Amino acid sequence: MDQITTSIETNWEDFLLLLKQVMQVPSVKAAPEPQAPYGIEARRVLSLVMDKCMSYGFQTKVIDDAIGYAQWGPESDEYIGVLGHLDVVPAGTGWDFPPFDLSENAGRFYGRGILDNKGPIISCLYGMKLLKELGYRPKKPIRIIFGTDEESGMSDISHYLAAEQPPVFGFTPDCKYPVVYGERGVVNVALHFPLPENEQQQIEAFQGDQFRDHVPDHLQVTIAGQAFESKGTRAPSNAPELGENAITILAASLANQLDTHTVMHAVFKWIWQSFHEKHFGEGIDLALSDADSGQLILTPVVLQKAEDGLMLEVAFRYPVSVPESEVLTRLRTRMPKAARVEVLRRMPGICQSKDSEEIRKLSDIYHMITGNNADPVTTTGATYARKMPNILAFGPSFPGQKGIAHNKNEYMDATDLRMNLEIYMRSIKALTE
Structure with missing residues (x-):
C-alpha cells in the first residue's frame, strides 16, 4: 500500500459521511425560485458542497446559482477540469431502500445518485482533498465543477462558459470505463x-x-x-x-x-x-x-x-x-x-482523437488499478462532454454494468466505489503533474 491507498482506507468513513449528506438532498429539478434557477433543492445541494469545498481550503465560486467549482493549485486560465453534476432524476417507485439517502446492504450502496452522479463527483472532490492533505502540490490548477442541470438539458454549462474559460483538458465521471473518446x-x-x-x-x-x-x-x-x-x-x-x-x-x-x-x-x-x-x-x-x-x-x-x-x-x-x-x-x-x-x-455526436497524452495517462491508471483492457471506447449516453470543450467521459461504471443509473434501487458496490475514488485520485494527480 502506498500513501494514496492508505489515505483512502484511513478516511473511508469520513468520505461516506460526506456522501451521505449530499445524497440526502432530493435535488430533482423543480420550478425556478429566486436565486434557485433549477429549484430550491438543486440550489441547496450546491450550497452544501460549496461550503464543504471552502472548509477543505479550496477556492470556490458559484455562477448564476446554477453551477459552481472548487479550484486548487496555481493561478492560471489553463486548468484541468473535472465536471460532474449534483442534480438527480426523480426517485420513481418500488425502492427497497430510502431513495434519498445512502444505504448499505451486503457490500452494496443504494440511493438515487450513488452512480449518477453524486457518488463519482464527490469521489473526485474527496480525492482532491486527500491529495492536499498528503502534501501534494499540483503544477497545474485543477477545478472540480459541480453542475445542477445535467439531467434536464445541461443549460448550466452555458452559464459557466459565459463567465469562465473552458478547461484545457478534463473528464466527466458520468459514463463508463475505460476512457470514452466518442459519444453518439x-x-x-x-x-x-x-x-x-x-x-x-x-x-x-x-x-x-x-x-x-x-x-x-x-x-x-x-x-x-x-x-x-x-x-x-x-x-x-x-x-x-x-x-x-x-x-x-x-x-x-x-x-x-x-x-x-x-x-x-x-x-x-x-x-x-x-x-x-x-x-x-x-x-x-x-x-x-x-x-x-x-x-x-x-x-x-x-x-x-x-x-x-x-x-x-x-x-x-x-x-x-x-x-x-x-x-x-x-x-x-x-x-x-x-x-x-x-x-x-x-x-450532435462527438469524437476525439484516441492518441493524446492525457488519454494515455487516464488509460494507464485505469489498467494499473483494474487490470482491465484500457482501449478507449464510445458510448450511447449523452454527457457534459457534448457541451464543455476539451472534456471526455471517464467512468464510473465498469464493463458489463448497464441499466443501473435511472432505475429503482440505484446502486454501486462498495468495492467499485472505493476503486473509483482511487482511480480519480490518481488521475487528478497525474493530470496536474
Missing part, C-alpha cells in the same frame, strides 16, 4: 399522427411514468369507454434492450383489439410493427452502424393524446459517422401518410 448523436423526435375528430374524442389521456430518460414500464388508457393497460420493465433509454417497453406492448394490444377499419388501429399497428422489440432501427430502415460506435439505437419514450390525434416521442442515438439528416430522411420515408416528424431535441 442524439435526436428526439415527436411523431404526430392525425386522427379523425370522432376517433380522437374516444381517447382519454394516457397515464403512466413517461420521460425521455427511461423505457416506460406501465401505461394505461381508456378508449371508447374500454380500459387498456400494459406492463413492461423499466430500463435506461440508452439501453432499451434491457427493458420491456410499455408503449409498444400497449400498441400491440390495441392493434389486435381495436376496429381494423379505423385510422387509430392503423397508427397503433404501425407503432407496434415498427418499434416493438426492434431497438436498432430494423423496423423502419434505420439499421445503421459503424466501427467506432456500433448500431443505431432507438427508444419510444412518451405516448400522448394530442390536439389532432396522437403524439409519440422517440429517442434516436445514431453512430458518430452518420449525419442526423440521414436519420430523419429515412424516418420520414417510413412514416404513415399524413403523419409528420417534429425535432424536439438534438445533440
Whole structure:
C-alpha cells in the first residue's frame, strides 16, 4: 500500500459521511425560485458542497446559482477540469431502500445518485482533498465543477462558459470505463399522427411514468369507454434492450383489439410493427452502424393524446459517422401518410482523437488499478462532454454494468466505489503533474 491507498482506507468513513449528506438532498429539478434557477433543492445541494469545498481550503465560486467549482493549485486560465453534476432524476417507485439517502446492504450502496452522479463527483472532490492533505502540490490548477442541470438539458454549462474559460483538458465521471473518446448523436423526435375528430374524442389521456430518460414500464388508457393497460420493465433509454417497453406492448394490444377499419388501429399497428422489440432501427430502415460506435439505437419514450390525434416521442442515438439528416430522411420515408416528424431535441455526436497524452495517462491508471483492457471506447449516453470543450467521459461504471443509473434501487458496490475514488485520485494527480 502506498500513501494514496492508505489515505483512502484511513478516511473511508469520513468520505461516506460526506456522501451521505449530499445524497440526502432530493435535488430533482423543480420550478425556478429566486436565486434557485433549477429549484430550491438543486440550489441547496450546491450550497452544501460549496461550503464543504471552502472548509477543505479550496477556492470556490458559484455562477448564476446554477453551477459552481472548487479550484486548487496555481493561478492560471489553463486548468484541468473535472465536471460532474449534483442534480438527480426523480426517485420513481418500488425502492427497497430510502431513495434519498445512502444505504448499505451486503457490500452494496443504494440511493438515487450513488452512480449518477453524486457518488463519482464527490469521489473526485474527496480525492482532491486527500491529495492536499498528503502534501501534494499540483503544477497545474485543477477545478472540480459541480453542475445542477445535467439531467434536464445541461443549460448550466452555458452559464459557466459565459463567465469562465473552458478547461484545457478534463473528464466527466458520468459514463463508463475505460476512457470514452466518442459519444453518439442524439435526436428526439415527436411523431404526430392525425386522427379523425370522432376517433380522437374516444381517447382519454394516457397515464403512466413517461420521460425521455427511461423505457416506460406501465401505461394505461381508456378508449371508447374500454380500459387498456400494459406492463413492461423499466430500463435506461440508452439501453432499451434491457427493458420491456410499455408503449409498444400497449400498441400491440390495441392493434389486435381495436376496429381494423379505423385510422387509430392503423397508427397503433404501425407503432407496434415498427418499434416493438426492434431497438436498432430494423423496423423502419434505420439499421445503421459503424466501427467506432456500433448500431443505431432507438427508444419510444412518451405516448400522448394530442390536439389532432396522437403524439409519440422517440429517442434516436445514431453512430458518430452518420449525419442526423440521414436519420430523419429515412424516418420520414417510413412514416404513415399524413403523419409528420417534429425535432424536439438534438445533440450532435462527438469524437476525439484516441492518441493524446492525457488519454494515455487516464488509460494507464485505469489498467494499473483494474487490470482491465484500457482501449478507449464510445458510448450511447449523452454527457457534459457534448457541451464543455476539451472534456471526455471517464467512468464510473465498469464493463458489463448497464441499466443501473435511472432505475429503482440505484446502486454501486462498495468495492467499485472505493476503486473509483482511487482511480480519480490518481488521475487528478497525474493530470496536474
